[in-house]
Amino acid sequence: AVQVALTELPHDDQHRDVATGSHWExxxxxxQDGSAMWDGDEGDMRPGKGVKCKSCTSLVKKLKxxxxxxxxxxxxxxxxxxxxxxxKRQNPVCKWLVKxxxxxxxxxxxxxxxxxxxxxTLGLCKG
Numbered sequence: 001a002v003q004v005a006l007t008e009l010p011h012d013d014q015h016r017d018v019a020t021g022s023h024w025e026x027x028x029x030x031x032q033d034g035s036a037m038w039d040g041d042e043g044d045m046r047p048g049k050g051v052k053c054k055s056c057t058s059l060v061k062k063l064k065x066x067x068x069x070x071x072x073x074x075x076x077x078x079x080x081x082x083x084x085x086x087x088k089r090q091n092p093v094c095k096w097l098v099k100x101x102x103x104x105x106x107x108x109x110x111x112x113x114x115x116x117x118x119x120x121t122l123g124l125c126k127g
Contacts, residue, residue, distance in 0.1 A: 053125035055093050059083065060108065060115035067109055076109045 066079040080102060084094035098105065101122055108118040119125040 053119055056097060056119035056122060056124040057115040059094055059097055060105070060118050063105060063109055064112075064115070071110050071112060073106075073110075076106050079109070080105060 062083050063076075063079050066083060067075050080098055084091050084098060104122055105118070108121075113121075116125055
């Protein structure tokens with residue numbers, strides 16, 4: 001497989017054209033088939049170190065922080081609706097992950113699963 005290093009995931013509006021298929025959705029398809037990996041350390045391709053794993057675990061950690069000690073359905077729904085806006089700008093990769101895996105993320109938050117285990121179950125982290 002050809003490996004493409006992604007040095008940074010920009011968070012600008014030019015990558016959000018949903019009508020024509022977003023740049024990030026195209027990038028995500030590269031990540032899904034394993035042809036693009038990035039972990040911030042060039043050449044390091046250890047299992048689970050791809051951007052898809054890192055993005056997923058980061059998302060689950062943020063969701064858990066927002067939900068806190070109240071993993072009710074309402075709290076989780078609210079967290080899923082606002083998690084991608086936490087920080088400076090909305091992250092298109094985050095939005096795509098939430099859209100694609102919303103129910104699985106909700107279930108995992110109710111069960112208080114470990115972020116790495118959640119992302120492994122979703123097929124985004126290895127082992």
